[in-house]
Amino acid sequence: MNKPLFFVLWLLAVTESFAQISSPKVLKKEFLFTEGSYFKQCHASTIAQAADGQLLAGWFGGPHEGSREVAIWGIRSEGKKWSQPEIWADGRLSDSLRYPCWNPVLFRAKNEKTMYLYYKVGPNPREWWGMVKTSEDNGKTWSEAKRLPNGILGPIKNKPIELPNGEIISPSSTELNENRWMAHVEISKDHQQTWKSYPIDPSSKFNVIQPSILMHKDGRLQVLCRSKEGVVATSWSKNHGKNWSALSATRLANPNSGTDAISYKDFFLIVYNPELPGKEWWEGRTKLRLAYSYNGIDWQDLMSLEDEQKGEFSYPTIFKDKKGWVHITYTYNRVNIKHWVLKF
Template sequence: MASPLIFLLFSFACGQSFDGVVRPTSDGRAEAYMIPPFKSNHASFLEKLPNGGLVMAWFSGATEGADNVSIVVAHLPPNSTQWSKASVVAQRSGYSNQNPVLFYRNATGILYLFHSQQKAKVPPSEDSANVWTRLSYTMGMNWTDEVDVFTKPGSFDRNRIIERLNGDILVPMYFAHGGSEDQFSAMQTKSVNEKDWHEHDVKKSNYLVQPSVIRPKPGVKQLTAYFRDRRHEHIYMSTSTDDGDTWTEPKKTKLPNNNSGIQANVLNYTSGNVVLCFNPTNEVRNPMTIGLSEDGGNSWAYQRNLEYKKESVGVMGVEYSYPSVLQTSDGYIHVSYTYNRETIKYMRFHEDWIKQK
């Protein structure tokens, strides 16, 4: 694999500095391009830490599905403008890692890393995947050995883990067992002390994967899940009124989906509104957009592009995809996403920025 220095030199030649420095922009945001450990970088995930810092994970390697593709982790310390160089935390010969999900659990003081892993093959063979986890008692600086959590072949994670009101955790999952029609979603729950997981079906979720689950109102059992559509048509939505035990049949929203990743979050530190990052198309992964809902995630009155290259629509190699989004107590909304597979782009802004256009 090529060294990070090569990618830094390439980034300067292209007009971006892949150096992890957070720089202000002219329109009120701040942004950074992560230092890419290896050639191909994809599927980032952001989590906030109790000290006020951020941690980001993604997968990096020769290309998706290739041998030794690794999960890497970088940090943004509190009040800092410099993301750290990413360190490799999961790598296995003969296998390819993907879809890291970070989860800091207040009840245990532990940072969890879930990720899928499959036999190395290009293009990837999804039906060989299962899900592993690692624990960090040092906020991501050191990690335990990985443990195989979901051994059923074709198991994948992707989006944010949430805590149920009874203290259990809920892990949104999807399963790939062949063609798109045979892919579907389910929710896995477990308490702190239990060893076994409990699976909760999402009926008629064929073609619908990578659910992103939110709790629109704090302390209320109602949950909402948004789904990626393998048919390149719409984002779908399902709800639960019993804190994730049962789910309604998913219904299509008015938002398009291009069979690419999405992620939602609730702005609990400010307005309580819902944000959703997605590609507003049925085809290419350009632009990357953030939507803002003022009615709990049912409609999206505001949408603003985070990244858009009009002259590059449909051009091979141009890709802004697989977003992660959260809010911190200072009111900032933080987003990361794949930037042309060359690196991961990070940005932050306030809610009003979404409404300005």
């Protein structure tokens, strides 16, 4: 390649990686239910669009995180209103044995009607197991709960993505103990009937969980992970998630709190807490931002969702609907779920 042409291509790449995009228009900003009417605390929301176009949203709620009474709650959009929250799943094993539920994830493949509700049940994140329910009527009713096979946890916090070849790749992770966290993906080639697990850099110095997955134009996959090391960590795959590069740090801060990211047209979006870890696990969650990138490496803040001195605004999820509108939900002080709708 001659030098002038190489320079032009390099300049285009650099320009694209830093090109400004306009702030999105805020179409809606709301809370999803009446605070204190159904449970004392809630956390870890999820949102998806059913085949009929209506939105479904879910979270776990109960007296407090880890209580055996914590269940998966959900609502369905009904025109301009949301339905009243109802319990979609619980951790009851028998009349005398019940465990808490954790981290629901709603997902529907592009050309399928079936809505999947993945969630975890167990005494804590080190001992929990994966569960799944399905709905064939757009979230109005749900099937009996089914336990996922040993070694398969399902999506831990963030949604799966569907690859062009039809495979479903689910971002997951394990908390082996208080000092060791590891991320992996689970891939299904048969419409979410069976899964196979693939590790993400298991010997890394990074302790990572709760990845989200981005798909690049050249076919590469990228994960962005929560870490204990004060940064959002990233890894790359060139073979549809079967093998992953060494984890490395991005320039995005992470106070040991969940993030979520999606591909949107020709750029990527991430929702994250822009703080460093504090002495306690809940510190660093008073600010929440939306950032964008053209290459998954260079990120720039786009807008502030929350900016307070006290409080917890955490565990965001981000989703693009059929209209191209972007939906963001997140925990609001553990007492409600806040929902934004943005138009780019």
